[in-house]
Amino acid sequence: MRKNGIAIIILLILVVWGVYDYTNNNGQQNKQVSTSGVKVGIAKGNMAPDFNLLSLDEKNVKLSDFTGKKVILNFWGTWCPPCRVEMPHMEKMYNHDGDNVVVLSVNLTQTEKSESDVKAFVEDFGLTFPVVMDTDGDVASTYQISAYPTSYFIDSQGIIREIFKGAINDEMMEKAISKMD
Structure with a gap:
């Protein structure tokens, strides 16, 4: 029973960390998105960086x-x-x-x-x-x-x-x- 409790705690920590990481990365991506909703970058489908x-x-x-x-x-x-x-x-x-x-x-x-x-x-x-x-x-x-x-x-x-x-x-x-x- 103790092993199951430890496994559940580890699983909860991983889930919380995953949710935190996902929301944190989405926030960073939103800062990189142009007003037209297209990310500025150098890959196909990106808005070309201006210069x-x-x-x-x-x-x-x-x-x-x-x-x-x-x-x-x-x-x-x-x-x-x-x-x-x-x-x-x-x-x-x-x-x-x-x-x-x-x-x-x-x-x-x-x-x-x-x-x-x-x-x-x-x-x-x-x-x-x-x-x-x-x-x-x-x-x-x-x-x-x-x-x-x-x-x-x-x-x-x-x-x-x-x-x-x-x-x-x-x-x-x-x-x-x-x-x-």
Whole structure:
């Protein structure tokens, strides 16, 4: 009988702890939820974290500036061979459907030898889409960039719909965009 009493007490403690842990975690999650009820984060289905970076022409650019449009958020470096392969595809997509799809290119500037390398790269490739400079690596850190290039496909409401790590081509972009609103 004594063993049963101890087992019941342990079980009650576990239940109380489980209820406490559940309610405590739900309270933390509610703090992370945006006003639209979607969690801000970097996973598919999350609201993409906003940021503010300077463009090559020294203008402030925020991700939220493009709300209402589909966005390909592309992280890259000039030294990255797959990034070089991918850039003509990004430019083609931007020129093909630039009214509805924005390519927002985030250069991982903290990994570059100099900012002039970035400007030369953009000129050499004839890139016309917005290029912003992540000089401190804060945005790359927020988005946990570990592979180059990495692209987030964000719908017109700011929700991440697809994530690609590594170079992508026209067909992959078209397919991902066709699934977004």
